[in-house]
Amino acid sequence: MRAAVMFGAGDVQVKEVPDARIDRPTDAVVRVTHAAICGSDLWRYGKMPPNPDGVRLGHEFIGVVEETGAEVTSVRRGDVVLAPFKWSDGRCEFCRDGLPNSCLNGGFWGGELDGGQGEAVRVPQADGTLLPLPMEPDDPRVPAVLALSDVLCTGHHAARAAQVGPGRTVAVVGDGAVGLCGVLAASRLGAERIIVLGRHTARTDLARRFGAVEVVPERGTEAVERVKELTGGHGAHAVLECVGTGAALRDALDMARPGGAVGYVGVPQDGDGVDARRFYRRNVTLAGGVAPARAYAPELLPDVLSGRLDASAIFDRTVGLDGVPDGYKAMAEREALKVLIRP
Known part of the structure; x- marks a missing residue:
């Protein structure tokens, strides 16, 4: 064969x-x-x-x-x-x-x-x-x-790990297939507001079709600040990390509000670690892994x-x-x- x-x-x-x-x-x-x-x-x-x-x-x-x-x-x-x-x-x-x-x-x-x-x-x-x-x-x-x-189960896993539910503001890091499925999953679970981080217009347009209401094209510190600006300075209740790099995970943790949660499902690629002091004081939950x-x-x-x-x-x-x-x-x-x- x-x-x-x-x-x-x-x-x-x-x-x-x-x-x-x-x-x-x-x-x-x-x-x-x-x-x-x-x-x-x-x-x-x-x-x-x-x-x-x-x-x-x-x-x-x-x-x-x-x-x-x-x-x-x-x-x-x-x-x-x-x-x-x-x-x-x-x-x-x-x-x-x-x-x-x-x-x-x-x-x-x-x-x-x-x-x-x-x-x-x-x-x-x-x-x-x-x-x-x-x-x-x-x-x-x-x-x-x-x-x-x-990809759809993986996006769902990210949303579940990030405790997405009614009344929650969700930020999705990544506009690939898993990130887009994360938008779908967050919408299905009743998220009140979904923000997608991406810079490819065809993909972010699809994210809007799937339920996202805002697009953040910035990366790094600028992306974190933009998400906080969109959420009254506090950050998102739930963040879905759908990329797999240390930089994406750090951004995801930084844009979560106090008491929020990050669901990480991006396959880790660069081995870059995350300092727990980044999110310890804000009581941010980190969960996820293989769906x-x-x-x-x-x-x-x-x-x-x-x-x-x-x-x-x-x-x-x-x-x-x-x-x-x-x-x-x-x-x-x-x-x-x-x-x-x-x-």
Whole structure:
């Protein structure tokens, strides 16, 4: 079968790889119908050292079950399913606690294993991982549902961690797909006012469509001061950090009001720490981390299917499997927000 493989920074190729197949009785094989390129993939695309063996790509996908192992009971051949960005068994103590991202028997797609940016995927722990969908592969709602594999659940996680709710003013740091989904999530949770920090007009216009009422294009100290100015000098009740740099996290903490909260979900990239004295005296809560997408997806799915929660507009370019290398290039050069793949 064919799949996207990265051999180093800027070097993505579509290659022949071994067919996805059942290896254990808890596996399923899923034929991919829709996948995506994630903003987090771009970090590797920008700095991965040369690797002659290459690494498989893609952690967001929807597909049709082609085969199941002998112990799989929750899905069967022909089912349309969503895969979150990490597989999990659904049974361990962390899965039972609502943290499938910390599953004792879980793992991430790609690397040496199958990735979503290919024709098919072997899904370990299929019963705990795959979410059956009440739809056909050609349903026009599929792109909106695909967002639940990662970015929409991640934006929701940031909003939940930042304690977003009615009457709250929310600042969202970052205008990428996760930040935009954070705007959607904050709106769904009843935020009274949403401010988005970004400087790409097409993206901030989309943020306004999703529920933001103000845009702050400044960065650093100027951005913090602007958010405080917009909030009567106090800062936001809730801040969603959706970038992943130390600078973004520091700004997020600085623009939270006393007693406020910061939800951080941006994948940490530079290793820059944050001095706790920055927010200790203001009693600011810091929470977040990796989103438990498999736990959130069933909760959010009804709103997605009804159209109340529709992130499909984040997909502004569609490519076939052969177009994946160009899709990476377009996202890296800010010519596309998020690329949808139709293998």
